[in-house]
Amino acid sequence: MRALVVGAGIGGLVAARALQKAGLEVLVLEAHTYPGGLAGTFTHRGHRLDAGATLLSGFAPEGPMALIAEALEVRFPVEPLPEGFPLLEVHLPRGRVVRPVGREAEREAQRDFFGPEVLPFWRWQEERAKALLRLAPRLPWPPEREELPRLLALVPELLPLLPDLFLKAVHRAPQDPHFLRFLDAQLLIASQAEAGRTYALYAALALDLPHMGSALAPEGVGRVAEALAEGLPVRYKARAERLLLREGRAFAVEVAYGGRRRGEREVVEADLFVLDVPLAPLLGLPLKAPKDAWGAFVVHGVLPFRAPPPYFRQNAREKPFAFLSLRPEGEKTAFALSLHTPLALWEGLSREEYGRLKARWGEMALRLGEALLPGLREAEFLLFGTPRTYARFAGRAWVGGYPQTHPFRFPRVRPFPNVFRVGEGVFPGQSVPAAALSGLRAARLALEALGLAGSEGEARPSFPPSP
Incomplete structure (x- = not known):
């Protein structure tokens, strides 16, 4: 029995390892030269730079990554x-607030900066986040037919959470304009939507990021994907171009190779397929961005000095909010500076217009970044990325999957009987832990379909338990 995994992102790699562990023959196809996709790390001038995700969490005991x-x-x-540990520093019009690791330390920092009126919000947030973390490895959404009994069994745990499925984060928050600006800035990173649009339940979990087992990867976030890829047969520079169907089932993928095999094409057959790439282009259909999706403008570089913590800093004094990620490399510091940008701004431009817009945004990004870390312009080199860059690299111009405005916008995991989707484009959405959980769910569904899972959905070998 052969499983073909298209895309060596976190979700695809987790699914591949789970299927391989269950005894299936597995092959992973990856269009680029390294694993991880937008949670990968690439090398430039001898330095490792994170392609997208920079902040890791979920490694606490009983957390998703653990x-x-x-x-x-x-x-x-x-x-x-x-x-x-001072994880993240947010610069607001009236000063700076640090988000430390640990809920007690966070509450103290929030009370000192915003006042005691924010404490009921953080108590609500902690309660909801803990409940969701218990549910996360077991929650199938939207459910496939065979998952309905699993979902129904979770109803008693879900019922107390339902009001926050329909409320927005702003409705749970004190109406202090400074605190609301803080929430907007934090949720744009984690949910691709501000507090007035992010549903409260997701906001509670997204805001728990410092307390879910935050961790640093000394050589970049891509080390997580590299660890998952170890021992897997991965073909790099292998771009899947078309999913071939017969009688409503997939039977093969058309692949175009690059690198030493440039110009070669192959039809790779398999019994089941896991897709960690958008489905539409594989069916010959145009890929449409969500109307409310954001693009990213990113600056990568290496500083000739070692920056101190906090290693994550956000400038929320003015829009667009700038997010700076720092990673010490000996006596130097690799960094990524990102800003949300409207996708429409970058469409339909001539080469000259695109160059001018890129230069203007580059100058704005460095100005906002200098407010977070003076000396940013001293970088040994600067690389600039735009939505066009992401379209070339990731196959889509927008970042973060679907903005977390409600959970009903996510597509089914199984578009065809033997095809399973993973990654940030399926529930629960963006972040390394979310993508990893999507891979585990896809593997469980595939193994159940093959009769290689127990009656309660616990695949052999072991998975995080299903109810």
């Missing part, structure tokens, strides 16, 4: 951050 590490027998080369 469960996956145990289930798949993989060791992630990350360094957990201790309680009280």
